[in-house]
Amino acid sequence: MSKCFAVAIWLVVSIFMGPVVNAQAVISIDPTVQTVSTGSVVTVDVDISNVSDLYGYQFDLGFNPSVLQAVSSSEGPFLASGGSTFFIPGTNDNLGGTVFTTADTLLSATNGVNGSGELAVFTFDAIAAGNSTFSIQNETLLNSGLNIISDLRKTGLVNVSSQTLAAPEIDPASSMAAMILLLGGLAVMRGRRSE
Amino acid sequence: MLNAIGYNLVNPISSTFTLTLAAAGSGVGTLSGAGSYSSGQSISVSATPSAGSTFSGWSGPNGSECTTGTVVMTGNKSCVATFQLLTVVPNVIGDILTMAESAILANKLLVGAVSQQSSITIAPGLVLGQSPTAGTGAASSSLVNLVVSTGSTCADLRLVKAAFGSKRGQTTYNPLADVNDDGVVNIVDLSTVARALPAGATCN
Numbered sequence: 001m002s003k004c005f006a007v008a009i010w011l012v013v014s015i016f017m018g019p020v021v022n023a024q025a026v027i028s029i030d031p032t033v034q035t036v037s038t039g040s041v042v043t044v045d046v047d048i049s050n051v052s053d054l055y056g057y058q059f060d061l062g063f064n065p066s067v068l069q070a071v072s073s074s075e076g077p078f079l080a081s082g083g084s085t086f087f088i089p090g091t092n093d094n095l096g097g098t099v100f101t102t103a104d105t106l107l108s109a110t111n112g113v114n115g116s117g118e119l120a121v122f123t124f125d126a127i128a129a130g131n132s133t134f135s136i137q138n139e140t141l142l143n144s145g146l147n148i149i150s151d152l153r154k155t156g157l158v159n160v161s162s163q164t165l166a167a168p169e170i171d172p173a174s175s176m177a178a179m180i181l182l183l184g185g186l187a188v189m190r191g192r193r194s195e
Numbered sequence: 196m197l198n199a200i201g202y203n204l205v206n207p208i209s210s211t212f213t214l215t216l217a218a219a220g221s222g223v224g225t226l227s228g229a230g231s232y233s234s235g236q237s238i239s240v241s242a243t244p245s246a247g248s249t250f251s252g253w254s255g256p257n258g259s260e261c262t263t264g265t266v267v268m269t270g271n272k273s274c275v276a277t278f279q280l281l282t283v284v285p286n287v288i289g290d291i292l293t294m295a296e297s298a299i300l301a302n303k304l305l306v307g308a309v310s311q312q313s314s315i316t317i318a319p320g321l322v323l324g325q326s327p328t329a330g331t332g333a334a335s336s337s338l339v340n341l342v343v344s345t346g347s348t349c350a351d352l353r354l355v356k357a358a359f360g361s362k363r364g365q366t367t368y369n370p371l372a373d374v375n376d377d378g379v380v381n382i383v384d385l386s387t388v389a390r391a392l393p394a395g396a397t398c399n
Contacts, residue, residue: 056389058382084397086352086389088359101360103382105389107396109318140382146390 025051025141025149027059027119029134029156037161042068042124044134044156046102048078051141051149053112056105059139061090061122064132065097067160068124078117079104087120098137105142112144126160133157210234214266215273217255221335222248222278232268240266242276249334251277281332284339287322288329292343295322299339307338311345316374319346319393347391349398355385 030045046061048054057079063070070092079085083106090102102120106112134156141149216229228240240261244250253261254275260266261274282302287295296306307326317323324342327333358372358380370376374384392398 056382056386058385084395086356086385086398088356088385091360101381103359103385105382105386107389107398108392108394109390110394142382142386144390146383146386 023050025049025054025151026154027136027139027141027151028154029136030118031156032154033157033159035159035161036126038126038129040126041071042126042158042160044122044124044158045076046119046122046136047076047117048119048141048151049116051116051151052114053143053145054079054082054114054141054149055110055112055144055146056103056142057119057140058101058103060101060137061099062133062135062137063097063099063124064130065094067126067128067130067132068097068158069094069127070099071123071125073099073102073120073122075104076118076120078115078119079106079113081117082106082113083108083110106144110144112142124158126158129160129162131157131159212268213271214238214240214268215271216240216242216261217273217275218242218278219254219275220251220277221280222250223280224248224250224276224278226276228266234268236268238266238268239264240274242278244278247281247332248278249281249332251279251334253277279334282335284325284327284329284331284333286329287325287339287341289317290322291320292322292341295325295341303335304333304339305336307340309341309343312342313346313348314344314391315347315351315371315388316391317344317346318391319344344391346393347388349392349396351388352385352392352398355380355388359385 026049028047030047036042046059073089075085075087086105086107088101088103091100093100099122104119136153139151139153141151143149211231211233213231214229216226218224218226222244224242224244226242228238232238241264242250254277255273257266257272257274260272266272282304284304285298285302287298290298292309299306312323314323321344322341323344326340354369355372358367358369361368361380363378368380372380372384374387
């Protein structure tokens with residue numbers, strides 16, 4: 001009887017509590033995939049989701065330097081939603097293909113921010129055709145106790161295509177008129193030959 | 196009764212006097228110098244506290260003379276040495292001032308001078324220094340001086356920024372910016388300094 005009761009309790013708890021999900025912060029690139037042509041500017045966001053009490057962060061952003069050249073980086077709105085911040089844009093290494101040590105921190109003894117949002121925005125010049133993966137490396141997320149927040153990271157991809165010349169547009173009406181003129185001309189020439 | 200030349204022999208002037216030393220207070224110690232001495236003799240007295248106690252001074256009828264360390268035996272004399280049990284000075288580093296004051300009073304000590312000093316790591320309003328240091332013994336009611344942090348500054352934050360990402364041995368590395376002294380200037384150092392800024396601070 002007591003065994004049945006215990007099983008019943010276990011079932012009730014299992015049903016109502018559901019599986020325990022340990023939500024982990026995810027740091028990712030947005031958009032995940034994009035296609036641009038050479039000569040254009042590529043903008044990517046570094047986003048975070050499911051984070052709790054984020055007080056500061058740091059990461060490197062890797063890219064393919066034969067396809068892209070880093071131009072600039074700026075602070076996203078997510079961390080600043082928690083108060084005053086101090087942003088370090090990072091250092092562009094366009095030979096090795098890394099924007100090093102982009103960082104941001106809240107100021108003063110305040111709580112960190114929760115949820116999801118945009119950490120930073122990066123712009124690149126697409127200098128040649130090819131693919132480039134955006135990879136987040138050496139990231140550190142800190143909570144307001146200055147303890148490490150564990151995270152998962154997701155890469156992004158940009159495909160840079162060669163710039164192609166646009167085909168000339170053909171007006172159907174003009175084409176028909178030209179065809180009529182051509183046929184008319186041929187008919188006239190045939191008539192003159194037969195004379 | 197008088198002798199032949201008329202001196203009183205019943206109460207002749209005593210040539211020996213007694214020096215009495217006694218201990219008082221909550222503490223324990225040893226005294227030296229008590230005894231019977233000839234008239235005019237100079238006697239050294241001392242009071243040595245035992246471990247965990249402190250000697251706080253002489254008192255009694257001849258306390259001022261004992262305080263000099265030497266008693267001249269011109270009569271019977273007595274002094275009282277007071278020993279106090281030492282109380283352990285609590286660690287109040289990192290406490291907010293009111294908590295620190297409570298802890299000090301709870302240990303039968305008194306709050307002494309409170310001064311202010313900037314700190315790259317300790318948030319404003321928190322105690323960053325104390326004297327005597329924590330764990331040492333102090334007589335009850337003795338003063339504990341405190342130093343309270345006014346926090347870090349934007350200049351401190353910029354100092355960390357200038358060295359950000361550097362490692363020990365590199366030219367841009369600055370040990371002052373490596374707050375946790377782990378050999379690399381990173382977000383832990385930056386956020387540590389940032390967190391010590393006063394409330395409402397903004398830095399560019």
